Amino acid sequence: MxxxxxxxxxxxxxxxxxxxxxxxxxxxxxxxxxxxxxxxxxxxxxxxxxxxxxxxxxxxxxxxxTTGKITYLQETIYSDLKNKYSKEIAKKYLYSQKDAIELITSIVKKHHIDCNLDRVSSYVFSSKKSQIEKIKEEKKLLEEFKIEVEKTTFEKKYAIKVDDTYVFHPxxxxxxxxxxxxxxxxxxxxxxxxxxxxxxxxxxxxxxxxxxxxxxxxxxxxxxxxxxxxxxxxLKCTLEKSYIGVAPILEIKSYSGISAGKPTISIRYLKDKENYMFYLSDSHFLSEELDFKKHFEHIMKAFYKMNLKPKYLWSNHDIITFDxxxxxxxxxxxxxxxxxxxxxxxxxxxxxxxxxxxxxxxxDIYNPYESLFSPLRKLKISALPNNIYSNAKSMIDSKVDKNKNWYPDNVYFHDNLATYVDKFGKEHTVYNICPHLKCSLLFNEVEKTWDCPCHGSRFDLDGKVIIGPSNYSITCKQKKDLL
Ligand SMILES: Cc1cc2nc3c(=O)[nH]c(=O)nc-3n(C[C@H](O)[C@H](O)[C@H](O)COP(=O)(O)OP(=O)(O)OC[C@H]3O[C@@H](n4cnc5c(N)ncnc54)[C@H](O)[C@@H]3O)c2cc1C
The missing domain is CATH 3.50.50.60 (FAD/NAD(P)-binding domain)
Incomplete structure (x- = not known):
């Protein structure tokens, strides 16, 4: 794998x-x-x-x-936006997503881009009563906006479906x-x-x-x-991490699906030389969970239940804004x-x-969505204390938890350094402090990366920065000199 x-x-x-x-x-x-x-x-x-x-x-x-879905059916975003702002804002966001889909598909067509673009149906599903109510609200709202939505089931769960959406190879x-x-x-x-x-x-x-x-x-x-x-x-966002497995499959389905409510489950298929099924699950706020391995194990179990053997396994995180x-x-x-x-x-x-x-x-061309997404819009102040709390919590948790017993014996910490010993006995030593805002880094045993639980920076085994916000690596070549 x-x-x-x-x-x-x-x-x-x-x-x-x-x-x-x-x-x-x-x-x-x-x-x-x-x-x-x-x-x-x-x-x-x-x-x-x-x-x-x-x-x-x-x-x-x-x-x-990413999972590479191009869809406007995004969990229950429209009822969320209606409740947070107004029906008008929800409608404008819907139009923006429909326009974005049109933009991508027309670019693919215009330049004959070979990127596995497939038109598929999108589902939002749930078996939880509270989420089913939200999905029903979403359907009603979308219908008010003149979108054709079908009430149906997705793997025996309550679901709604639209047909004019896509998947591709990003x-x-x-x-x-x-x-x-x-x-x-x-x-x-x-x-x-x-x-x-x-x-x-x-x-x-x-x-x-x-x-x-x-x-x-x-x-x-x-x-x-x-x-x-x-x-x-x-102070203006949090980060959500998810885990993705991909397994070869004989027959692909022409749909993608996502659950309403957290943790998210998301499914899609890829038609290529070999056919694949993507399964994403275990989403959580970065600051809420520090044991990544447990989540990869959940993914593996889900694949075994489906009688499938994943060929790829990875994690990814994205920025979640308050509104x-x-x-x-x-x-x-x-x-x-x-x-x-x-x-x-x-x-x-x-x-x-x-x-x-x-x-x-x-x-200097007019764009109808300029004001909707402006970073200068007023965000609800009520979200601020929560975010300061979550930032502080992840920073403190990272310091306290870095020596937790879920690390294997081949990962150890000494002062501000951390060492991973690989299967050939080679030591990989890095600084254990994220250069961005000084959080302690956690070892991602499955992907063999050092991950920041505060703002998402990731570093490879030898400390080279792979994903920001950190601009600096945590490389440490002369461990002995530093000790
Ligand atoms: C698990 C998961 C599944 C997802 N699935 C979907 C999906 O199915 N459909 C969907 O619509 N969205 C999906 N998303 C969201 C989507 O993947 C992201 O929102 C999107 O890819 C972000 O693109 P970007 O160009 O902003 O960032 P990136 O792709 O990260 O590009 C930013 C670039 O900036 C570079 N960079 C950073 N700092 C500097 C610097 N200081 N100097 C120079 N370069 C720098 C980085 O190296 C990077 O290449 C998913 C997200 C996650 C976490």
Whole structure:
């Protein structure tokens, strides 16, 4: 079994250079996931010098670990938005998701992108009474919005279904978009991180220890922003982690399904050279659970019950905003800094849409969703104490729990260092403190990564940062010198 995402297995991407000299550009996009690449795509052909940089390999962020559903049936989001805001806001969000689906499918069609795009039905299901009531409310609301929704069952559970939704291979899609952007002169650099932002009279100045980029406009498409100011992201969102297994299967089904209520169960199929079934479960807030292994074991049990043997197993996390609406728009009023994130696990539609909204804002084109997703909207203050509590809790828990007995004997801690001894007896020692906000890191025994329980940074066995917000690695080569 491979402890990696199926999307990353066997994909041969064209390598991009590392940025080695100082440059100037009109638009700098930081982050090449679905958000950043979609933004670049919509900026093509407008005579702008656009540059995209990614600290890792292009496309290897959260987008490469998703389940890749393109759907507007997103648990019970519309009744949630109606209750939090209004029917009008719920309706506008629905239209935005329908438009995003149209956007993705028309791009695939226009450029003949081979990305396993399949039209499938989407289900939301539950067997819990309270959730069934919510699903019924969702159906009623969708019907008011003139959407055809069928009441049905999903694996013997109460369910509703719509038919005009899709699944695809997210990495094949964004890698092809990248090639289209390059043909139109957009430059991509990988293994190039941005870890500061300054400003002079004419430019924003971003860069790292080696290079500097001067840009008139900057788009932060880096999932969880690496900076604290401006915006104070940790106070405005939480993170949800889920576990995914993928097993070969003889016959695929032409549907995808997701449960209402937590923990989430999500299912989809992939038609390829080999057919696969995806099973996601055990979702939890990052701060609520520190024992990852237990959740991987649940996934394995679920597959054994289905008589299936998973070939891939991995985990992934996404940003959850307090009002369930993404943050897409200006980071500060009167600035040319833009943010695209906070998709509440629906980043295929929202990331694609973010690309269009931000490109429209940069090009001064009216976009109907600009105000809906503005990061500057007023968030309910009542959520703040909860979030400060959850941030503090995960930080303290991480310190207390790091020596818990669920670690195997080959993982041990000493001062601020942690060592994993691999099956060949080789020691891999890292600093055990996340460079972002100093939480203690937890060992993810299944994927062999060091994971931050506070804001989601992940590092490989030897300390190289794989996923932000941390911009820095926790590498520690000379353990003996440090002890
Ligand atoms: C388990 C799970 C399942 C999901 N399934 C679905 C689904 O079925 N359908 C759906 O719509 N959504 C789904 N999502 C949500 C979706 O995957 C994400 O919302 C989306 O992929 C986020 O895309 P992104 O471009 O914002 O981030 P990313 O893909 O992470 O891209 C950000 C990029 O920025 C780079 N970066 C970060 N910091 C810096 C820096 N300082 N300098 C340079 N580069 C930097 C990173 O290396 C990365 O490549 C799922 C999420 C999870 C957790």
């Amino acid at each position: 491979k402890h990696t995402s199926l999307w990353l297995d066997g994909i041969k991407a064209i390598k991009e250079p590392i940025l080695k000299e100082n440059i100037k550009c009109d638009v700098l996009i930081i982050g090449a996931g679905i958000s950043g690449i979609s933004t670049a795509y919509h900026l093509r052909g407008h005579n702008l010098n656009t540059v995209v940089v990614d600290k890792n390999e292009i496309g290897h962020g959260i987008t490469s670990r 990495l094949k899609y964004i890698l092809k978009l990248k090639e289209i952007c390059k043909e139109d002169g957009i430059k991509f650099y990988e293994h190039t991180d941005i870890n500061y932002l300054k400003k002079d009279d004419n430019y924003y100045i971003c860069g790292n220890e080696l290079v500097e980029i001067r840009a008139k406009k900057v788009v932060f498409a880096c999932h969880y922003p690496y900076f604290l100011f401006p915006f104070l992201m940790p 369930k609406l993404p943050f897409i728009g200006k980071l500060e009023a009167n600035s040319s800094l833009f943010l695209e994130t906070g998709y509440n696990t629906w980043g295929m539609t929202n990331g694609s849409l973010a690309g269009k909204i931000i490109a429209d804002m940069i090009l």
